[in-house]
Amino acid sequence: MIECVTDPTTHEAIEAVWQLESTRLIAGLVRMVRDVGLAEDLAQDALVAALAQWPQAGVPDNPGAWLMTTAKRRGVDQFRRRERGDQIYAAIAHAQGSDVSDEDFLAAIDHVEDDVLRLMFVCCHPVLTPEAQCTLTLKLVGGLSTREIARAYLTTEATVAQRVVRAKRTLSEAGAALEEPTEAERGLRLTTVLSVIYLLFNEGYSATAGSEWMRPTLCREAIRLGRILVSLAPRLSEVHGLSALMELQSSRLAARVAEDGRPILLLDQDRSQWDPVHIARGLAALERAEALESELGPYALQGAIAACHARAETAETTDWVRIAELYERLAGLTGSPVVEVNRAVALGMAYGPEAGLSLLDQLEGLPALSGYHLLPSVRGDLLNKLGRHEEARSEFARAATMTQNERERKLLLDRARAPI
Amino acid sequence: MRFMTMVKFDESLPMGPPTPELMQAMGDFAAEGARNGTLIDQGGLLPSAAGAIVSLADGTIKAVDGPFAEAKELVGGYAVLEVRSKAEAVELARRLLQLHKDHWPGWEGSCEVRQLGEP
Numbered sequence: 437m438i439e440c441v442t443d444p445t446t447h448e449a450i451e452a453v454w455q456l457e458s459t460r461l462i463a464g465l466v467r468m469v470r471d472v473g474l475a476e477d478l479a480q481d482a483l484v485a486a487l488a489q490w491p492q493a494g495v496p497d498n499p500g501a502w503l504m505t506t507a508k509r510r511g512v513d514q515f516r517r518r519e520r521g522d523q524i525y526a527a528i529a530h531a532q533g534s535d536v537s538d539e540d541f542l543a544a545i546d547h548v549e550d551d552v553l554r555l556m557f558v559c560c561h562p563v564l565t566p567e568a569q570c571t572l573t574l575k576l577v578g579g580l581s582t583r584e585i586a587r588a589y590l591t592t593e594a595t596v597a598q599r600v601v602r603a604k605r606t607l608s609e610a611g612a613a614l615e616e617p618t619e620a621e622r623g624l625r626l627t628t629v630l631s632v633i634y635l636l637f638n639e640g641y642s643a644t645a646g647s648e649w650m651r652p653t654l655c656r657e658a659i660r661l662g663r664i665l666v667s668l669a670p671r672l673s674e675v676h677g678l679s680a681l682m683e684l685q686s687s688r689l690a691a692r693v694a695e696d697g698r699p700i701l702l703l704d705q706d707r708s709q710w711d712p713v714h715i716a717r718g719l720a721a722l723e724r725a726e727a728l729e730s731e732l733g734p735y736a737l738q739g740a741i742a743a744c745h746a747r748a749e750t751a752e753t754t755d756w757v758r759i760a761e762l763y764e765r766l767a768g769l770t771g772s773p774v775v776e777v778n779r780a781v782a783l784g785m786a787y788g789p790e791a792g793l794s795l796l797d798q799l800e801g802l803p804a805l806s807g808y809h810l811l812p813s814v815r816g817d818l819l820n821k822l823g824r825h826e827e828a829r830s831e832f833a834r835a836a837t838m839t840q841n842e843r844e845r846k847l848l849l850d851r852a853r854a855p856i
Numbered sequence: 857m858r859f860m861t862m863v864k865f866d867e868s869l870p871m872g873p874p875t876p877e878l879m880q881a882m883g884d885f886a887a888e889g890a891r892n893g894t895l896i897d898q899g900g901l902l903p904s905a906a907g908a909i910v911s912l913a914d915g916t917i918k919a920v921d922g923p924f925a926e927a928k929e930l931v932g933g934y935a936v937l938e939v940r941s942k943a944e945a946v947e948l949a950r951r952l953l954q955l956h957k958d959h960w961p962g963w964e965g966s967c968e969v970r971q972l973g974e975p
Contacts, residue, residue: 452943459892495947497954549891656940663893690975709975713858713896713936 449495450486457500458483458579459664463551465507470613472558473604474511476576482507552577553668554613560628561612568603569632570639575600577664578657588640588653626669630678630735633661637682641689642841655686666721673729676721677736683718684742687711699843703751715746737766756786773804781814789821809838813848829854858896858972859937859945863952864929865965867904878959885955889937894948898935929966936972945969 458479465475482503496502559572574580574588582600586593607613617625640654662679669675691709692700722743725736732740741762748754763779766772776799784792796815805811816831832852836845865871874882889895901907904922911918924930935952939945949967956963 446943448941448943449947452939452941452947455940455944456892456894456947495950497958499947660893660938664891667891711975717896 446491447487450483450490453486453495453499453503454483455579457503459552459555459577461500461503461507462576463555464504465511466555466558466613467551468508469511472555472572472576472607472613475613476604478507478511479503481510485510549668552664556629556665556668557617557622557625558607558612560625560632561607561610562628563606563610563612564603566632566635568599568606569628570636571596571599572603573632573661574636574657577661580657584653588651588657626672626675629665630674633658633665634678634682634735636661637685641685652689655682655689658682659686671728673725674733674735676725676728677733677739680718680721680725680739681735681742683714683721684739684746687714687718687746697843699847702745703754707749707751710746718746719743732765734766734769737762737769741766754785756782760786773799773802774808774810777805777808777810777814781817784818784821789818792818793822807838809835809844809848811835812838816851857939857941857945858974859939859942860970860972861935861937861945861949861952862931862968862970863933863956863965864931864968865963866928867923867930867932868925869964871960871963875960878955881955881959882952885951886935889935889948894937894939894944896936896938898933900933901931904930932965942969942971945971 461482462475462479465478466472469475469478485506486499486503490496556573556577559576560569564572571585571589574585575582580588582593582596586596589596636654637658640651640656640658659679659682662675662682665675666679687710688702688705690711691705691707692702694700718739722736722739725732725739729736741759744755744759744762760779760782763775763782767775767779776795780792780795780799782792783795793815796811796818799805799811812831813835816828816835819825819828819831829852832848836848836852839845839848886895886898889898904924904927907922907924909920909922909924911920935948937945937948939948946969949969953965953967956965
């Protein structure tokens with residue numbers, strides 16, 4: 437036991453244990469009870485017991501084992517209290533017996549990789565909407581509270597709670613936690629997990645709505661999930677690629693927003709503000725992605741593009757020729773017109789504004805880009821460089837009407853009104 | 857948030873090197889930290905006899921080779937953590953000392969937990 441001479445064990449300390457343990461606790465319980473809702477309830481019961489007992493007794497030597505043991509006992513108790521328990525409780529009682537010990541927990545740790553991956557698969561199950569996948573992943577894999585998720589998504593706790601309840605019901609009805617995906621399905625599920633993590637990251641990195649440009653909680657959480665996934669599926673290049681991309685992008689978090697909340701564009705950022713720890717981790721992850729696969733996938737390619745920026749000591753020394761080439765490969769893989777807009781930026785930097793504009797001309801009128809504010813915004817940039825300021829200003833004004841983000845709209849309007 | 861934790865102890869105590877059990881347990885602990893994304897970097901420090909102290913006093917800079925006989929507690933190892941709260945860093949430090957307690961009988965020392973500045 438830890439002796440707390442000056443201070444009893446605080447709720448804050450117990451919360452910290454919970455944050456460190458909840459992922460593998462819930463993941464282990466899902467394996468045993470094969471139901472996400474029940475697993476979370478049992479885990480919550482264990483947390484409530486900890487909050488009741490630890491302030492006096494102190495944090496146990498092995499708090500993870502304590503929580504797991506308590507959760508399992510709770511499951512067994514519930515089974516006994518029912519005259520005819522359902523199969524789920526019967527399964528726990530059968531598998532665990534009534535006496536659960538530290539050894540069970542240590543044995544469970546051997547499964548922890550499988551367990552956490554299974555939990556990720558369940559949270560990103562195809563029966564759920566992307567929104568529900570994100571929410572459930574944050575809640576069950578990330579260990580975030582309903583309040584934290586609500587704050588990150590600028591919504592109410594009630595909305596998030598309801599979303600969680602509905603998602604868990606959908607999963608139960610589909611028997612999601614009972615499935616054992618085949619090897620082929622696992623590959624597909626892994627792709628979904630990657631996309632959910634990236635969705636979380638992007639929602640944090642470039643908030644689509646609201647008054648703030650970034651929500652760092654979501655970015656940090658996505659990076660942490662990415663690191664967990666790297667340990668679970670280390671042979672997959674794209675897993676490292678996504679990790680590289682997120683680490684490198686987030687190295688610029690502090691530099692891309694001014695004190696007054698105004699966004700600062702990449703080329704105008706103070707590079708001494710870029711976080712070297714994230715850059716080092718990102719470049720290392722990219723190396724691993726490249727070592728595993730010579731034909732990089734979409735995440736690793738985007739990571740490689742971010743790495744070009746990270747490696748350049750000044751904006752002027754950026755290797756735009758390589759960035760344009762990487763965007764071309766990315767466009768070839770994804771067929772995304774949004775990627776082409778980015779390639780136009782790179783072409784403009786590498787070979788001059790006309791090269792960029794001529795690509796943009798080909799994209800004009802594509803239905804996929806109608807309402808995409810970066811198309812007129814990039815066009816405005818390139819026109820400015822050619823001295824065609826009047827045309828540029830009307831492009832910025834057009835872009836301002838398209839974005840949903842207030843900070844970004846203000847930036848665009850400022851540029852539309854800038855003196856020539 | 858990033859924290860640096862430094863395990864400190866009295867080098868003059870006749871403890872000898874850490875036990876193999878402790879080394880094994882610390883290895884597992886580090887692997888777990890790498891898995892869940894909390895551990896960024898870590899390292900063990902050799903005895904101070906292998907180091908030196910460079911100091912500036914009264915306008916003079918001088919270097920003195922170890923061991924640092926006059927220091928009471930010396931850093932023996934460090935870790936750089938990325939966690940969501942100070943309480944998480946403190947809990948990880950507690951676990952580290954729990955490993956020392958379980959696997960290195962008689963060892964006493966402390967773990968300093970300090971928040972790192974970030975850009």
